[in-house]
Amino acid sequence: MSLPAYLSAGVDPLPLFVYVLSLAVFAQGTSEFMLAGLVPGIARDLSVSVGAAASLTSAYAVGMIAGAPVMAAVSARWPRRRALAGFLAAFVVVHVIGAVTASFPVLFGTRIVAAIVNAGFLAVAMSVATALTPPAKHARATATLLAGVTLSCVAGVPAGAALGDWSGWRSAFWAVAVLCLPALALVFRSAPAAAARHHDVSIRQEAGELRSGPVRLALTLAALVNGATFATFAYLAVIATDVTQLPGGAIPGLLAAFGVGAFIGVTTAGRIGDGRLGRGLVITLCVLPAGWAVLAATSTHPVPLFIVTVIQGGLSFGIGSMLVHRVMFVASRAPSLSGSFATVALNAGAFLGPLLAGIATETTHDYRHAAWVSAALAATAAVVLVASRTRAAHAESNTG
Template sequence: MPIAVYVLGLAIFAQGTSELMLAGLLPELSADLGVSIPAAGLLISAFAVGMLVGAPVLAVVTLRWPRRTALLVFLALFALSHVAGALTPNYEVLLVTRVVGAFVYAGFWAVAAVTAVGLVPVTSRARAMSVVTGGLTIATIVGLPAGTVIGQHLGWRAAFWAVGILSVCAMAGVLATIPLGRPDPARTPRLGAELRAMVNPRLWLSYATTAFVTAAILVVFSYLAPLLTETTGLHSSAVPAVLALYGVGSLIGITIGGRYADAMPFHTLAIGITGLCALSVVLAVWATVPVVAIATIFLLGGFGFAVNPALNARVFSLAGDAPTLATAVNFSSFNVGITIGPWLGGLAITGGAGYQTLGWIAVALGLVALGTVVLAVLLPLPTTTGRPSPVDTTVMPTGRRTEATGI
């Protein structure tokens, strides 16, 4: 795997730490800025909105830019948004910096994904994406608790400065490892081709899979802390360790998924989503048993993140030679799931349902996601010709479709 792919993963780690760390810094932000906890929580929502919009917009705007230039501009703006956030005493200004930071972070995701798969053979696309997205998984294990500790001991502004410094380090890595060359004019992405690639029902089914799987994961993950303390009966001091265990499971899952998703995308999706549904049932029924709950949370991280490389690689397969906009919309689909999952969980809890109900909601969302995978397999292949991909489906002589490996 080229070192540049790992550098992109490092950059995602830096930016992903910022995405996650506010969940542990809301009390400090609230007290320092003189706003309520719910108002401080809007900083998290603002970040999600910025990402939802930023990916497709910046993918189109920077379509003809050299990729290294786009990556450096995004990282520079992200670092500057954190410097501005660290310096401002004003809540409204901080809110704007969160939207701006998320906007360019989403653009970085879209360009980084296309860059990573362009650096490896087509048979290693999912593995490359598992390295890049693994940066976010490591941010869950290391960045989230580290940012929280820094914020609690040195102030939330120190955590923002730390993210800014990490982003500058990532810029140095991009400068050293990503080729500068301007794209070959004959192969420069064209907006018309990018838009035509979007007219593919199987691509939109893939987006639906991404959104529903992400929602199924987040509906539980967003409320793990109160679930563990109020339902499982753990002391609050044990929660960070369980969250770290979830992160370890996520890292293992995304690594395994990255190894198999290129050759067996549908198998990877089916096994991962089925495991996610089964484990959600276990959590819904036995969340009151500490040993079972902790083991289930570890496995939820593994199965939930194992599907991530397949979700990303599948989009590249379906988009063919025009993947930039399609990839950007896929990242927006992740953020749709990030928004829907916690919202549904919040509705259930506000309505008086116990935290174990979250497991049943995750099951429902997971089954819908599994249905989209089945529909994608059954949907007739497009009649238009294009360059086939090892991760796409083929028509067998009998008329049955299978994955390119025949597995």
């Protein structure tokens, strides 16, 4: 449904600027994930090994992990417009540099810088989105931002891969830079000008929120769930070709199927999430590892692979979105850094999951074990959550 149709349907809308932020997140998500389809071209053009070209993905993840808290802290007192516009403009510049360079070390450096400013933008965008909406809409605002990431899986990543195949990997970098320009113009025009953080709350006090038990639990769960998600997502293409024996042309469709499920999951989470670890979230999280196990067991057959991929995309991103909102909810006394906390957790999982899946598949030479790694990580998250709720219920009964 288009935004005008959505507004005319009588549904209480979010502020329009939240959708502007989601557009920028879509462009940045496309940049983060599109490398999976560009690695061979980069390796040939810059005369490096495929492994070296693939390391650009790890560089981006590390930049996101390191950049989120640092950039959120540095920009805490900046006017929101300056922070958002500055991060987004830098993102455009490094993609232009990446598109024209003939040096692999320079390209590697641009990926790290792009990740750092992406992390800074996302952390500020989360705080701005929640600041612009009443508490009852915080989950929807968070989900709308994350929908930009899921849409990049549905449309941006397959399009980037097709563009790279048609006219070279550099054209994909140019496309991301151009895609950011409308969002950048709208940020200059519509972003809040004032700083969002109250000056009586120090960054040190906000960082102290990491010692809170509920915050640590939410971050742990977010990292485990996202680790499970990307352990399989990173190997989904090779599972399709080497295990399911699908032709290479089916890979964009499979990735898009995962993205469609993810979009549905994020949208649903935005409607029902309330920032609490309710029974519905517990049940869904307990179902998640079973879904990854089913994918591993049935991945030799094309139809089950596509069906389970859609379901797992929806469950994974839906749960992930609710956990991000949970981080923002329990770290409400850290308005500047709570978004960076969530960003670090998600990207730590996105880094660790494929790493563990790589170790498993290299050892067994069976790509289905990537899905078993996902099942193990998701099961660990479920056990952690159930144990936490059991301890809380036991403590409450003793005090009662």
